[in-house]
Amino acid sequence: MILTLARYELRRLFLSPLAWSILAVVQLILAFMFLSNLEYYQVIQARLTGMGGGEGVTEIVVMPLLGNAAVVLLLVTPLISMRLVSEERRNKTLSLLLSAPLSMAEIVLGKYLGLTAFLWLVLAMVALMPLSLLAGGSLDYGMFAAGLLGLALLLAGFAAVGLFMSTLTQHQTVAAVGSFGVLLIFWILDWAGRGAGGGVLAYLALLNHYEPFLRGQVDTRDLAYHALFIATFLVLSVRRLDMDRLGG
């Protein structure tokens, strides 16, 4: 049932031009970044060989690309997640789901998976670019896979935040601004409090749990962080929708 909901959610995304234009624009921006990185790599390639360092195309081209993709998608995800619930609230279509034999958790998970599937589709499109390098060389597959896993988890977290912010309001723009704000704060949380107590903020910062993946490290602590991050916002979404039913 959750999958049915997710499938229709994804399909409805593609009924609007928004999903297509986001795919196109993100791809364009990232392709530009990819190509400029590649150019830079070609310039310094000779020097790298001369220094005998272990850095290859994966470290210099692919991982920065994934890092940039995270920032670009941080900006873009709120645009696609904003309509999830707030649009239904505004058009009063939410009661279709609420009066169907579904639990609140199923509704939230269905919508969440639909959005995550879309973001992972974006991820797959991004991954195609490094893979094109295989035509003339080779990649560090382990590192590349770690980077993709990190970005996939990060996007799943973005989706959870976006969904939650969308349940709060019936104004799509408010939901977009809200989720953008929350994501950015989480991203830069470790800028503050470098003194006492800064450890907590640094631990909570999203970026600190994404960078290890970009260095090729898959740490269970980071995996746990992302799982908790996603679960927290999903539970909050379910609670929020239940509040509508129960509260005044």
Place this chain on the structure above:
Amino acid sequence: MSEEVLVQVDGVSRFYGTLQAVKNISFGIRQGQVLGFLGPNGAGKTTTMQILTGNLAPSTGSVRVAGHDLLEEPRAAKAAIGYLPEQPPVYRDMTVDEYLDYCAALNRIPRRERLAARERAKQRCGLTDVGRRLIGNLSKGYQQRVGLAQAIIHVPPVIILDEPTAGLDPIQIREIRHLIRELGRDHGVILSTHILSEVQSTCDWVQIINKGELVLNDSIDRLSDHMQSAALSVAFRQPPDVGQIAGLAGVKSVEPADGRYDIYFDSGQDPTDALVRLAVERGWGLVELVPRRASLEDIFVQLTREPAAGGDT
């Protein structure tokens, strides 16, 4: 008429903050009944319907649908309900067919039966020609029908319709009413409206709600008995003194109204004969005598103005 109770509402109340929108309402509906839910704007009709369909949780009280408690077994209870809210919950960017397929899936209709279910619902609601059109491009009346098709696609025992004819043209209203009557034969239908003639033409049971309280719960037939004439409208060429008419046996009051008199009397003590005799004897020149049936409207106005005086219930 089957005796199976489809919906049983017991002592349901609902608060919005400190405002009590619905006050301790209890009623039931059986299969084959069309229940009209009447009330002025803001009386609590929509709130009650949202509680029945699980969109809102009641603050107190319980709702049982087809034997399942709505709070304890929400899934089984909701599966037995089809709900058309005031504004049809349609996705404007989907075609009618896509949308109804989605609704069928949401209501857990097995995959191989979905096509048949969709076609049946479309046929009942007169949508066979518009299956491939975008819902957003359809007229309000058709969107309403799509909403109705959504409510009946899983053939639920109970159908709950919130102002189903709002915003439709007269022909569409007649069609929808016809459809409701038809559905009422083998489903239980609850219909909210503030249009009185709609209740008279489609329902066989009436409830009037005012300020969150049920002020009337009666069958249409018995209501018609109440509505038997309890007033006469008369006109004379030489209007007599009001006191002479008021003196007749059974007359409660006489009110002059643009050249006529409205005579109200106790039911069972019809003063018509006496009045005619008097008019001939004294040469008033009786030109008009019309028994007035109290309409549902009169009862409605009377009940919603002074809910305490609900003598008809």
